[in-house]
Amino acid sequence: MSTHNIPLPPTGSTLTTKGWHQEAALRCLLNNLHPEVAEDRENLIVYGGNGQAARNHQALQDIIHALKNLENNETLMIQSGKPVAILPSHEHGPRVLIANSNLVPHWATWEHFNKLKDEGLMMYGQMTAGSWIYIGTQGILQGTYETFMAAAEKHYGEGSDLTGKLVLTAGIGGMGGAQPLAVKMANGVCLACDVEEWRIEKRLKTRYLDVLCKSFDEAIDLALKSVKEKKAISIGVVGNAADFFKYVYDKGIRPDLVTDQTSAHDPLNGYVPHKMTVAEALALRTSNPAKYVELSKLTMGEHVKAMLAFQKAGSHVFDYGNNLREGAKQVGVTNAYDFPGFVPAYIRPLFCKGSGPFRWVALSGDPEDIRVTDEAMKKLFPENKKLHNWLDKAQEMVAFQGLPARICWLNYGEREKAGLMFNQLVREGKVKAPIVIGRDHLDTGSVTSPNRETEGMMDGTDAVSDWSLLNLMINTMNGASWTSFHHGGGVGIGYSQHSGMVICADGSKDMDERLKRVLNSDPGMGVARHADAGYEIARETARKSSLKLPSLKINS
Amino acid sequence: MSTHNIPLPPTGSTLTTKGWHQEAALRCLLNNLHPEVAEDRENLIVYGGNGQAARNHQALQDIIHALKNLENNETLMIQSGKPVAILPSHEHGPRVLIANSNLVPHWATWEHFNKLKDEGLMMYGQMTAGSWIYIGTQGILQGTYETFMAAAEKHYGEGSDLTGKLVLTAGIGGMGGAQPLAVKMANGVCLACDVEEWRIEKRLKTRYLDVLCKSFDEAIDLALKSVKEKKAISIGVVGNAADFFKYVYDKGIRPDLVTDQTSAHDPLNGYVPHKMTVAEALALRTSNPAKYVELSKLTMGEHVKAMLAFQKAGSHVFDYGNNLREGAKQVGVTNAYDFPGFVPAYIRPLFCKGSGPFRWVALSGDPEDIRVTDEAMKKLFPENKKLHNWLDKAQEMVAFQGLPARICWLNYGEREKAGLMFNQLVREGKVKAPIVIGRDHLDTGSVTSPNRETEGMMDGTDAVSDWSLLNLMINTMNGASWTSFHHGGGVGIGYSQHSGMVICADGSKDMDERLKRVLNSDPGMGVARHADAGYEIARETARKSSLKLPSLKINS
Ligand SMILES: NC(=O)c1ccc[n+]([C@@H]2O[C@H](COP(=O)([O-])OP(=O)(O)OC[C@H]3O[C@@H](n4cnc5c(N)ncnc54)[C@H](O)[C@@H]3O)[C@@H](O)[C@H]2O)c1
Ligand SMILES: NC(=O)c1ccc[n+]([C@@H]2O[C@H](COP(=O)([O-])OP(=O)(O)OC[C@H]3O[C@@H](n4cnc5c(N)ncnc54)[C@H](O)[C@@H]3O)[C@@H](O)[C@H]2O)c1
Incomplete structure (x- = not known):
């Protein structure tokens, strides 16, 4: 067909x-x-x-x-x-x-x-593909923005962004390409290298990157100048991360944040070794794959050593889910895991507050409906600077794909409020058709994935998927419009289990009730999961709410 | 504590x-x-x-x-x-x-x-232990009865039981001990050996067995006489199954059904090798475990050869879920799997009709309430001879443990009717308190267990657990009183996933609605699962009902 x-x-x-x-x-x-x-x-x-x-x-x-x-x-x-x-x-x-x-x-x-x-008997559903709530690349952009903003808040105090801060990273491909724009949205300076020039040019064209510099020095100079001027900008340069990171370090520059999204998870077809041209690397890839992998991992070793040096010198360094540390460790960098992954470092504290990627779609198909919801969100959460900043920048910089949609991270408590507000917009005819509210399976209460979202849980329950199932059950009972349970999303078959939830605000009184319940219990399970694992932020979140956690004697 | x-x-x-x-x-x-x-x-x-x-x-x-x-x-x-x-x-x-x-x-x-x-972080829930609907040993007795009755109906025509039929089996321990009583309840003659005399005596005391004979010949003679007289009776004799089965065969006797519940799943601590006394076997178990296992499997080989000989001579032979065939195969009986497991042979056709172990509990604690429900069930299903027979025998022979309860297998359609009838009994005060309706996780729509309940599915989807999850979701949505999802029941961690459902008939109008929905969709998912896998009985069941199966274009 x-x-x-x-x-x-x-x-x-x-x-x-x-x-x-x-x-x-x-x-x-x-x-x-x-x-x-x-x-x-x-x-x-x-x-x-x-x-x-x-x-x-x-x-x-x-x-x-x-x-x-x-x-x-x-x-x-x-x-x-x-x-x-x-x-x-x-x-x-x-x-x-x-x-x-x-x-x-x-x-x-x-x-x-x-x-x-x-044999036609199964299908790979990923997370939001088979559960019908993918909204295009806005998701990765917003997730990356959220990570950088969480880093800013953690290191520079609540309400902070990356103004006047320098972020050093590498790898601006399919997903990693969201980094320069996300840093810029967080008002910081992004200095990023990629080994392939055409990749950088692609980011320039789609306005995910501002400038491509001709040399390491030119890029560094522009970055330092912009930091001084507190100017938000993203700067790209061609180079291998292992070389560029060392060069920056040797110049005595100490970025505020250092990370990386080269495709290190795949040492043969993703990551590119240094001390050779990309053309030479491509040739070696086919002629001698074993040698290629060996050189790849040695390069990762150098790459990670530079990151560790930055960390020792005071930079905040984190792994961005590409398994780079493992490659380095395999070639003898025994302390490769001295810098943390992004979930334990920045995302887990958000999960503890019941925060996660809340998204909504205008069923009307009219972009004006999203503009109306953006404004209403800003009015609903007048204090939330991070949210205001994101919504303003998103209106300006994010092109819709398919049905107009928006994504932002909301805490336990906030989601419920937003849902009821959307339902009222529909009821009062402020938008032209119902609004659908959903989220990624990657959320506080929904995913069990020991190599990523639940890596290094405080009590060692990384693989306990009872939690994802309870999340599925309560959302199904409480009246979502559709719910789902998948296996293998993100990290592949065998490695994760996760549940999805989508609920449609159609303006009815009945939906007020259902939205209130579902948008409470869905992130509520996330708070409960993290509280049970021992995270004090989650326990505090529960205590400040009316969430009852019987075995912890909280509110019950 | x-x-x-x-x-x-x-x-x-x-x-x-x-x-x-x-x-x-x-x-x-x-x-x-x-x-x-x-x-x-x-x-x-x-x-x-x-x-x-x-x-x-x-x-x-x-x-x-x-x-x-x-x-x-x-x-x-x-x-x-x-x-x-x-x-x-x-x-x-x-x-x-x-x-x-x-x-x-x-x-x-x-x-x-x-x-x-x-570390105190998890618990093994089995099937009905962690989901709070175990009712004691009545379950295994009824399941065994159901298997033998299904065999009778398959081989001797609908409505048949085991009157005048001879069942040969071995192993009358903890679970297998239900066999003699179940065969007797099905009005047949059970001839069973066990290698340990004290086990047989235990069954005599609890009236799960009628007679212990002194010799093979005495047991055989009594069995043949009872068959001739069409007298329901259970006869035990001490002996190793490998020896006794061969002895019976060599005498020219051809039982109607042949099976076995020795603990062959555990060749070291369960099964006992022949050509030695039990005392000698126990000694060898500790002194030379490897040798013990070798002899155990060789005995299984002889045991299975005798069963294959019966099959060739016209007996209906089946494996009863103890992995006996595997042991025999490992010592060179290449055709060990020529006789089928009990699920594909007898239970799956029941699953295709949405049938499964429906159970109920009198919350009043009064045995009289169960008597009232027994009678009401007989009135509700006046044509169902198998059910009448079971209920009569159960009243007579089954002692309650804890809260009075009853179990029987009901089809898709029947469960709904029974649920509504119970709710009416409660509403009209015919029973003293609400009735709780539940079932085993081992049921038509709820379990995925490739080594047992979903072994050898027609389309090869033995391990596809989407079905168990859908069953969980629809019961949760439709208003059960509690639902559950477990892993590892029956066959151990890694090997099964299954969902549970319990619903309380409190006599209210609201519960009429919920009972109707849940007791329809719960077995309905089982019919759908088997229809999708290609079983014609399930497709026919769906066609004769109003169950809509879109991808099969049935009723939709
Ligand atoms: N939240 C998360 O955990 C998360 C999200 C997105 C991506 N990732 C991970 O980030 C990585 C990148 O994902 P992607 O989709 O952007 O991959 P991609 O293959 O599209 O992009 C990788 C980029 O890295 C560049 N590169 C490779 N080796 C290099 C080197 N030594 N120095 C400099 N540049 C180099 C490539 O030229 C390419 O542009 C993957 O490992 C992915 O799994 C993680
Ligand atoms: N529905 C099912 O699939 C199902 C249900 C119940 C039991 N089973 C299986 O049936 C088997 C028995 O279960 P159980 O709980 O009764 O076990 P059990 O250990 O309590 O009883 C086994 C009995 O077999 C006897 N025995 C051992 N070797 C023998 C031999 N060679 N000849 C004669 N007798 C011998 C023992 O003396 C004992 O009485 C197990 O393998 C179990 O997994 C399957």
Whole structure:
């Protein structure tokens, strides 16, 4: 079947189904497959390797058909991207329930999964691909912004941003390319190198990067000048991170933050060794892969040594989820893990407050509706400087892909408020159609992923996925519009389990109740999870709220 | 803490909590730990190795306290037997949500689990231990009865039982000891050997076995005579299964059914080799374990050869979930798997009809309430001979343990009817207190366990646990009183995932609605799962009902 069988999402304020929750599911499913959103529409791939929205074209057509005919007291069951049953239910709960890519642990390998996938029996759902709430690259940009702002607040005090601060990083490819813009949005100076010039040029064109300098010195000089002037700017330069980081260090420069997003997770096809041209590296990659990997890891060793030197000299250094430390450790840098990963360093304290990537989509398709919500958010949280800054910059710098959407991180307590406010905007006709509220599976209460989001939990419960299941259950009970449970998102089959939640604010009184419950209990489970693990911030968050944690004797 | 801190379950018709769903959870939790029910009360172990009801004594007290104070718009979250949160919810859904023993697949080993357990961070929930709906040994008896009745119906036609039929088996220990009584309840003749005389005597005392014969010949003669007279009887004899089965075969006797429940899953500590006395075997077990295992497997080889010979001669032969075939195969019996396991042979066709182990408990504590429900069930299903037979025999032969309870297998459609009928009995005061309805996690729609319940699925989806999760989600949404998701029940950590459901009929109109939905969608997911895998019986079941299966274009 060819792609023109995939309709665009309906827009406007008229229903094409029997209710707004079905409609929201349909519009979001088709938005995931929107030409501006999906990485590979023909193959139903949304993002993240091969994260799909539906198992195959027939299943997609069957889902569309089912959603169009689904009554308000029925629920559609999706098993790895295929509609397997419609069951009698009731109107105050999910219209769709989704389980993707789940395998009994002993069989949870890529090998077994791919065998089933090849036979048409399964689908890889990633996180928001198979659960129908991906919104394009705004997500990574905002997540990166949030990390840098969290770093600023941690090191320079609440309410701080990166004004007058220098961030040194490397790797500005597909995801890492969000770094320069995110730092600039945080009002800092970003100095970034990448080994490939065409990558840097791509960032220039899309305005994710401001300047490409001709030499290390030119880049450094511009960076230092901008820091002095407190001017937000992003500066790129061609170079290998191992060389550039050492060069900066040797010049006596001490950036405030140092990190890296080269593709070090893949020493053969991602990371590029130094002391040779990229062309030479590409040739070696095919002629002698073993040698290539050896040199790659040796380069990582030098790269990490420079980062450790910065750390010793007072810079705040962190790993950005690319496994760079492991490569360095393997070639003898025994203290490679002396600098922390970004989750324990910056994100976990946010998770402890029940904070996470809250997102919303204007079902009308009208960008004006998002502008209205942006303004309303600013009014709702007048004190939240970080949020105001993000929303202003996002309005200016972020192009919508598919249905207009917005993302920002909100705490436990705030999400509930925002949800009720959106419902009121819909009720009062301030926006043209209902607003859909969702989140990434990467959130405070929803994901168990011992190599990333739950790495190094205080009590050692990194792999305990009871928490993700409880999150799924309470959101399903409390009346989300659709919920989901996936396996293998982010880090691959065998390594994670996580739950999704999407809820549609249709302006009704009933949705006031459901929004209040769901947007309380969803992040509430995150606070409970971190409080139980021993994090004092989470316990304090619970104490200051009405969240009851019986085994900790908090509020109960 | 000593056991007298564990209260007995409250009984009678007066609430000790703020609603009947909390009350049901409290009574069932404490019933799981009732002295007549729990295997090891002091350690909170209910059954099945170390399947626990709560993580530790402190957690148990905290759960009791939480249930006693839980409002009707709150939900208690249990993580591996500990009460971790109370969240705002609503009155038409679960009062308790439970996730036990779940680990991200890569870490899902006994080793990692036990480490966490030793640190007090997890608990093994088995199936109904941690989900608070175990009812004692009636379950295994009824499951065994159901298997033998399914065999009778398959081989001798619908409505048939084992009248005038001879069943040959071995191993009448803890679970296998249910075989003689189950065959007798099915009106057949059971001829069973066990290598240990004291085991047989134990069955005689508890009336699970009628006669212990002194010799092989005496046992065989009595069995043949009883078959001729169509007299239901169970006959035991001391002997090794490998020897006795061959002896029976060589005598030219061809039993109708042949199976086995020796502990062949454990060749060292369970199964006993032949050509030596039990005393000699016990000595060898410690002096030379390797040799013991070798002889054990060689004995399994002979044992299976005899079973294959019976099969070739026309007997219906099946494996009863003890891994006997594997042991035989390992010593060169290449065709050991020529006879099937009991699930593909007899249980799966039941699962295809949405049938499974439906159970109910009289919260009043009064046995008379169960008598009333027994009679009402017979009236509700006047045509179901198998059910009538079971209920009559159960009334006569099954002693209650803890709160009076009953179990029987009901199909898709029937469960809904039974639930509504129970709710009416409560409403009309025909019983003294609400009735709790639950089921094993071993059920048509709830379990994924590739070495047992989902072994050899037609389409190869043995390990796809999306189905168990969908079952969890729809029951949670549709308003069960509590739901649960466990890992590792039955077959151990790493090898299964399964969901539980319990719903309390309190006589209200609201519960009519919830019972109708839950008891429809719960087995409905089972029918959907088997229909999707290609089983025609399941597709036919769906077609004859109103169950909508979109991807199969059934009713939709
Ligand atoms: N939140 C997270 O944990 C998170 C988010 C996004 C990305 N990541 C990780 O960050 C890494 C980058 O992701 P991506 O999608 O941008 O990958 P990508 O392959 O698109 O980009 C990597 C970039 O690194 C450059 N590079 C490689 N070796 C280099 C070297 N030695 N010196 C300088 N530049 C070099 C490449 O030219 C390329 O532009 C990956 O390892 C990914 O897993 C983590
Ligand atoms: N539904 C199921 O799949 C299911 C249910 C229950 C039990 N089982 C399996 O059945 C087996 C028995 O379970 P149990 O709880 O009764 O175990 P158990 O250890 O209590 O009893 C096993 C009995 O077998 C006897 N035995 C051992 N070797 C023998 C031999 N060679 N010949 C004759 N008798 C011998 C022992 O004396 C003992 O009485 C186990 O392997 C168990 O996993 C499966």
